[in-house]
Amino acid sequence: SSELTQDPAVSVALGQTVRITCQGDSLRRYYASWYQQKPGQAPLLVIYGKNNRPSGIPDRFSGSTSGNTASLTITGAQAEDEADYYCNSRDSSGNHLLFGGGTKLTVL
Amino acid sequence: QVQLQESGPGLVKPSQTLSLTCTVSGGSISSGGYHWSWIRQHPGKGLEWIGYIYYTGITYYNPSLQSLVTISLDTSKNQFSLKLSSYTAPYTAVYYCARLKLEPHYFYMDVWGKGTTVTVSS
Numbered sequence: 733s734s735e736l737t738q739d740p741a742v743s744v745a746l747g748q749t750v751r752i753t754c755q756g757d758s759l760r761r762y763y764a765s766w767y768q769q770k771p772g773q774a775p776l777l778v779i780y781g782k783n784n785r786p787s788g789i790p791d792r793f794s795g796s797t798s799g800n801t802a803s804l805t806i807t808g809a810q811a812e813d814e815a816d817y818y819c820n821s822r823d824s825s826g827n828h829l830l831f832g833g834g835t836k837l838t839v840l
Numbered sequence: 841q842v843q844l845q846e847s848g849p850g851l852v853k854p855s856q857t858l859s860l861t862c863t864v865s866g867g868s869i870s871s872g873g874y875h876w877s878w879i880r881q882h883p884g885k886g887l888e889w890i891g892y893i894y895y896t897g898i899t900y901y902n903p904s905l906q907s908l909v910t911i912s913l914d915t916s917k918n919q920f921s922l923k924l925s926s927y928t929a930p931y932t933a934v935y936y937c938a939r940l941k942l943e944p945h946y947f948y949m950d951v952w953g954k955g956t957t958v959t960v961s962s
Contacts, residue, residue, distance in 0.1 A: 780948035
């Protein structure tokens, strides 16, 4: 299929660990990249590839993949992590890109 | 440090063609290694990939928008552009340009413009 599915909303207590997931057939072949978006701002790349963080992204962000599911894990969530998170991958052709519907993370 | 900046009309009449430009500074779009992409976001909705272009001129578009979209390069100005025809009200959105790195099994968009809002109104 050519879809990536994310839970619409997830919440986590301050300082706890949260996992945001993304499901899709293309994830069996291609790694996902993950973006954080805060209101009124452009998306920010937080994870790409097997588990790579761009410079400046805290090491509490990590990524993993199992089968058709990619996960973004935040270990010790902070208030500033409250945002929308989007996964991004390729479709089965490899030439077209897909975004998941996004997950709104609330830090309680 | 590479930076991207979108520009274009904030207001478009229904059924007109929308034209946006992304100006790249701090690096050359013709140096290779990166693709250049457009993404949009309808109000309160998620991100939607529109298409991307390589410095050779090769393009790929979202199949759902393929018949409406053209992405092109102007290497002399270090810019790339988006044209979206038959622009209609449901497509009022924020448009982003981004630098795209494509590798065999992964990719990422690591530099984004701030985004430009386009509204449809007669």
